[in-house]
Amino acid sequence: SYELTQPPSVSVSPGQTAIITCSGEKLGERYTSWYQQRPGQSPVLVIYQDRKRPSGIPERFSGSNSGNTATLTISGTQTMDESDYYCQAWDSNSGVVFGGGTKLTVL
């Protein structure tokens, strides 16, 4: 089955750039989406099709995908960005696949 691997946690200081990675075999050949989930809330789509932002998502959120790694970058990180982040892709055998999630701490 296809797997996506994320670091369990990432820490960043306010105003700095947070980088969250998502690794999978030939992930760059698939589209990757990213979701933000605050405690007790439903997930929110922040990036789709590797680098597109839904309306209402701040420009500080950006994405890229190449080789075996997709990356979510949050520029000028704010305390409100402290959340869990999940990557997601599609595999023809496994279906929808989510990464294990990354807890972003802003301190």
Add this chain to the structure above:
Amino acid sequence: QVQLVDSGGGLVKPGGSLRLSCVASGFSFSDSYMSWIRQAPGKGLEWVSYISPADSTIYYADSVKGRFIISRDNTKNSLFLQMNSLRAADTAVYFCARARLDTAMTPYFDSWGQGSLVTVAS
């Protein structure tokens, strides 16, 4: 605006059954791909099932295949998940979500319900 309201969760004994519902509003439900995604307490997201607008395409995760059935009633803007032979490992918050297709015709999820908690315990 797009709204998805999940319901039907509760406490059920191992081996029992439960039916989840999701009522949609604010968009053309009959033209939309829909999905169920779950999250066990303190754990990550796990995709459960996916259905095309006219029921012609249905997928299940291996963990629920043969036990869960996804369905929809486009006349009532409703999505359902019939869960049978429930196990403790099925304990989770279940979210319904609208799926959109990217240019490679693969899904991503742009709207989510508030979630419905299913607890399987004796």
